[in-house]
Amino acid sequence: MIDILNYGAINLAMAIGYRTGLFDVMDTFDSPQNIGDISDQAGLNPRYVQEWLGIMTTAEIVELSQKEDENQYFLPKHCGDLITRRAGNSNLGVYTQEIPLLTTCAMEAVIEGFSSGEGVTYDHYPKFQAFMSQLANAKHRQVLINKFLPSVENSRIVQRLKAGIQVCDLGCAEGVAVILMAESFPQSRFVGIDISSEAIDEARRQTRRQKLENLDFMVLDAADLKNNREMKGLFDYVTAFDAIHDQTRPLDVLLGVNHILRLDGRFSMVDIAAKSDLADNLDHPMGPFLYTVSLMHCLPVGLVGGGTGLGMMWGREKAVEMLKEARFQQVQVIEMPDDPFNLHFFCAK
Numbered sequence: 513m514i515d516i517l518n519y520g521a522i523n524l525a526m527a528i529g530y531r532t533g534l535f536d537v538m539d540t541f542d543s544p545q546n547i548g549d550i551s552d553q554a555g556l557n558p559r560y561v562q563e564w565l566g567i568m569t570t571a572e573i574v575e576l577s578q579k580e581d582e583n584q585y586f587l588p589k590h591c592g593d594l595i596t597r598r599a600g601n602s603n604l605g606v607y608t609q610e611i612p613l614l615t616t617c618a619m620e621a622v623i624e625g626f627s628s629g630e631g632v633t634y635d636h637y638p639k640f641q642a643f644m645s646q647l648a649n650a651k652h653r654q655v656l657i658n659k660f661l662p663s664v665e666n667s668r669i670v671q672r673l674k675a676g677i678q679v680c681d682l683g684c685a686e687g688v689a690v691i692l693m694a695e696s697f698p699q700s701r702f703v704g705i706d707i708s709s710e711a712i713d714e715a716r717r718q719t720r721r722q723k724l725e726n727l728d729f730m731v732l733d734a735a736d737l738k739n740n741r742e743m744k745g746l747f748d749y750v751t752a753f754d755a756i757h758d759q760t761r762p763l764d765v766l767l768g769v770n771h772i773l774r775l776d777g778r779f780s781m782v783d784i785a786a787k788s789d790l791a792d793n794l795d796h797p798m799g800p801f802l803y804t805v806s807l808m809h810c811l812p813v814g815l816v817g818g819g820t821g822l823g824m825m826w827g828r829e830k831a832v833e834m835l836k837e838a839r840f841q842q843v844q845v846i847e848m849p850d851d852p853f854n855l856h857f858f859c860a861k
C-alpha cells in the first residue's frame with residue numbers, strides 16, 4: 513500500500529515536472545546544479561522547485577549530492593532518455609499527464625456515474641481531448657504514411673491510393689491523419705467525418721492553409737451513416753483511428769462503414785490492443801493504467817444517452833464479433849510493431 517501511495521504521488525509530481533519543462537532543463541546539465549541555477553534556467557519559482565526536487569530525489573529519479581554544504585541535483589541521462597521531449601518515441605514522461613488530467617476533468621462526474629449509471633459528456637474533457645490530440649498527431653506524423661499504410665495488404669492500398677481512390681476517415685477529429693493522406697496521395701479523394709463541429713472547423717482551416725483540393729470534411733454522427741442514401745457504396749477505403757471503442761452506438765457505426773464501402777472496399781480499424789476477457793488481461797503490462805483511462809473517459813463518454821459503453825478494453829474478440837455482426841466478410845487482426853498500444857483490424861466488405 514505504501515508503494516501504491518508513493519507511486520501515485522510520484523506520477524502527479526512527474527506530470528508537473530514534465531509540463532513545466534523542469535525535466536527538459538535538468539536534462540541539459542552535465543553536472544549537478546543547485547536550486548537557484550535550476551530555477552533560473554527553467555524560469556520558475558525556487559521555493560516550488562525545491563519542494564518538487566524533494567519528491568524527485570526521494571523517488572530516486574534525481575540524484576542528490578552536496579557541494580560546499582549546498583544541495584545539488586542531477587537528472588541522470590538514462591532517466592532523461594525516457595521522460596524528456598527529446599526522447600521522441602521513447603518518451604513516457606508525456607503519459608504522466610494522463611491520470612492527473614482525467615482527475616481534473618472528470619473525477620466528480622465519474623463518481624456520480626457510479627450511483628446514477630449516467631455517462632459523462634465530451635464537454636467535461638477539453639484539456640484531456642487537446643492532450644490526446646497532440647499525442648495522436650505526433651504518432652500519425654511518425655508512422656501513418658511511411659509505416660502503417662505500406663503495411664496494409666502488402667502495400668496494395670498504397671498502390672491504389674497512388675492510382676486514385678475514394679477514402680473516408682471516420683472520427684477524424686482535427687483531420688491530422690486524413691490531411692497527411694491527402695497530401696501524400698494527390699490522385700485520391702478524401703473525406704473526413706467527425707461529430708464535433710469545432711474539430712471539423714479546425715480541420716477545414718488547416719486544409720485551406722495547405723491549399724489541399726482533394727479533401728472535404730463533414731460534420732456527421734457516424735451512427736447515422738447506415739441510413740445515408742447518397743453515401744451508399746461511395747468509398748474504396750475507410751479508416752477509423754482510435755474512434756470506435758468510445759462510440760455510444762458502435763454497431764451502428766460499423767454497419768455505416770459497411771454501407772458506405774464499395775463491394776470491393778476495405779476498412780482499417782485501429783483500436784486498443786487488449787483481450788475481451790478480463791482474465792486474459794492479467795499480464796497486460798499496462799492493465800491498471802488502461803482500465804483507469806477507460807473508467808475515467810472511454811466508458812463514461814460511451815454511456816451518454818443510454819449508449820453501449822464498450823470501454824477502451826473491449827478487446828479483440830469483442831471487436832471481431834462486432835465487425836462480423838456488421839457484415840464484414842473477412843476480418844484480420846494484425847499487430848502493429850510501431851504502435852504496441854493498438855491492433856489493426858483489417859476488414860474486407
Ligand SMILES: C[S@@+](CC[C@H](N)C(=O)[O-])C[C@H]1O[C@@H](n2cnc3c(N)ncnc32)[C@H](O)[C@@H]1O
Binds near residue numbers: 686688732734758
Ligand atoms: C479519440 S478521437 C480520435 C481522433 C483521430 N481519429 C485520431 O486518431 O487522432 C475520436 C474522435 O471521434 C469523434 N466521434 C465520436 N463519436 C462520433 C460519432 N458518433 N460520429 C463521428 N465522430 C465521432 C470524436 O469527436 C473524436 O474526434
